[in-house]
Amino acid sequence: MCEEFSNLMQSEIEMNMMGELVFFLGLQIKQHPNGIFISQEKYVKDILKKYKMNEAKIMVTPIHPSSRLDKD
Amino acid sequence: MIGSLLYLTASRPDIVFAVGLCARFQTCAKEYHLTAVKRIFRYLVGTADLGLWYRKYSGFDLVGYCNVDYAGDKVERKSTSGSCQFLGQALIEWSCRKQNTIALSTNEAEYVSAASCCSQVLWIRNQLEDYSLRYTSVPIFCDNTSAINLSKNPIQHSRSKHIEIKQHFIRDHVQKKDIALSFVDTENQLADIFTKPLVEDRFNFLKEKLSIMKNPNKDLSLITNDIKLIPLTLSDSIQMDQSQSECSYDQNVHQNVHQDRIFIKFRTFKTRILGQ
Numbered sequence: 001m002c003e004e005f006s007n008l009m010q011s012e013i014e015m016n017m018m019g020e021l022v023f024f025l026g027l028q029i030k031q032h033p034n035g036i037f038i039s040q041e042k043y044v045k046d047i048l049k050k051y052k053m054n055e056a057k058i059m060v061t062p063i064h065p066s067s068r069l070d071k072d
Numbered sequence: 073m074i075g076s077l078l079y080l081t082a083s084r085p086d087i088v089f090a091v092g093l094c095a096r097f098q099t100c101a102k103e104y105h106l107t108a109v110k111r112i113f114r115y116l117v118g119t120a121d122l123g124l125w126y127r128k129y130s131g132f133d134l135v136g137y138c139n140v141d142y143a144g145d146k147v148e149r150k151s152t153s154g155s156c157q158f159l160g161q162a163l164i165e166w167s168c169r170k171q172n173t174i175a176l177s178t179n180e181a182e183y184v185s186a187a188s189c190c191s192q193v194l195w196i197r198n199q200l201e202d203y204s205l206r207y208t209s210v211p212i213f214c215d216n217t218s219a220i221n222l223s224k225n226p227i228q229h230s231r232s233k234h235i236e237i238k239q240h241f242i243r244d245h246v247q248k249k250d251i252a253l254s255f256v257d258t259e260n261q262l263a264d265i266f267t268k269p270l271v272e273d274r275f276n277f278l279k280e281k282l283s284i285m286k287n288p289n290k291d292l293s294l295i296t297n298d299i300k301l302i303p304l305t306l307s308d309s310i311q312m313d314q315s316q317s318e319c320s321y322d323q324n325v326h327q328n329v330h331q332d333r334i335f336i337k338f339r340t341f342k343t344r345i346l347g348q
Contacts, residue, residue, distance in 0.1 A: 027083060028123070030287060037287050039123025040083045044116050047076045051113060058118035059111055060276075062090035063269040069093055069108060070146050071100055 073109050074098060080116075083123050085166045086275070086284050087112055089154065089266050092168045096145075124163060125283045131160035132205055134196060136212040137256070138189035139263035140171075140181040151175045153185030154266025156282070157196055163282050165192060168266040173235075180235055182216040186223070187238040190251050197250070209249045213256035220253045 006017045021029050030037040048054040077091045090112050097105045136157045144152040150173070156166040169188070175181035193210050200207070214220060223242045245251050264270065265278040279285075 026079070032288065033128075035125060035127040035288070037123055037125050038083050039121065039287065040080055041121050041123070043080060044120040047080070048113060048117060048120070050076070051073060053110065053113040053117065056110070056114045056117050059114040060118070060272045061270065062087045062112045062115040063093065063108065064111065065269045065271045067108065067269055068146050069097060069105065071097065 073113075077109070077112060084284070085124075085156070085163065085282055086119075086122070086265065086279050087115070088166060088168045089152075089268070090115075092170075096147075096170065121286050122279075122284055123287065125285050125288060126162045127160075127283070130162055132200075134159055134193065134200070134207050134210050136189045136193045136210065136251075137261060137263040138182075138185045138212060138214050139261050139267050140175075140178070140185040140216075141267040142175065142178045142181045144268060145170055149174055151181035151184070152267050153181070153188060154263045155185060155189035155192065156263050156266065157189075157192060159196075159200075161283060163284075165196065166263075166266060166282075167192070179216060179218045179222065182214060182219040183222060183235060183242070184238055186212060186214050186219060186253060187242055190242055190245060193251055194245065209252040211252050211254045213261065214253055215256055215258050215261045217255055220255055223253045 009015060010017065020031060023029070026040055026043045028039050028041060030039075045054070074091065074095050077087065078095065081088045081091055090108075094105060094109050094112070134157065136155060138153065138155040140154070141152040143149045151171045152168065153171055154166075154168045157164055167188075171181065171184050173184065175184060189212055193212060197207050197210060222239065223246050242251075242253070246253065258264070262278060262281050265275065265282065270278070
């Protein structure tokens with residue numbers, strides 16, 4: 001069915017079949033036999049490198065449980 | 073920094089609240105806020121490989137969760153509403169928002185949050201109608217009984233007069249059986265993660281419930297990592313068979329995974345030799 005559709009599209013408009021979707025707008029998509037996994041692992045590593053945080057100490061939660069951010 | 077984190081929230085609902093909170097102070101950023109942002113990055117260092125896992129055959133039951141952190145914002149004393157919607161076990165939509173109005177009671181804050189969750193649910197419902205999935209009385213889970221009662225009871229409460237429009241909006245949809253507000257205890261309130269900072273245990277519990285996890289296929293490769301130093305022999309493949317029997321895949325998949333693994337192993341083996 002997929003091939004039929006791709007052939008139809010290719011005959012109507014000029015386009016290519018790129019195969020299974022794996023990378024789209026920074027989202028990595030992995031198709032497994034029992035589900036789909038979406039992550040941004042590469043993007044995370046990129047931004048960590050960009051802000052030189054890739055060697056920082058690991059935290060278990062993104063925000064301190066009793067933190068209250070204020071204006072000053 | 074915040075901008076790049078905001079883009080990351082597309083696949084990471086676990087940091088939505090923290091990022092949203094930091095984003096509020098962008099106009100008057102202080103060093104203190106930078107420390108908070110850096111903490112998010114440090115969290116990401118350890119959890120870079122997390123993502124959303126969508127199981128196959130998880131059903132198509134639409135449910136919504138809504139929660140609120142009353143007067144969570146220390147500057148203006150506005151409440152934070154968080155909501156998420158599931159289709160079966162798959163998390164399809166989530167949000168964390170500072171409310172526009174200042175709520176006078178938890179009940180009111182909860183109600184405002186339920187109203188925004190309700191409008192999201194109605195939108196999803198309309199979208200799913202295109203796939204001929206029709207829903208009646210979509211449950212929206214809320215941990216405040218008085219908000220639920222308010223949606224059923226037509227009495228005008230003096231406390232809730234000023235949120236009249238939202239009140240009528242929800243009540244109308246409850247009466248039309250579009251949605252149904254139901255109670256859930258705080259323990260199982262999955263939208264908790266979008267409204268307040270949590271301790272580690274609770275945070276990880278909710279993360280698991282929202283199926284934010286590591287790539288499940290990688291767990292399989294972890295098994296091969298343990299034995300990758302052993303040269304490829306017959307006894308080796310038997311060893312792998314044993315490790316596979318613990319996984320819950322059907323036989324065909326088994327064989328595919330098996331071949332992949334030998335391939336991976338062979339490749340690591342090869343690079344090892346070439347590298348040396």
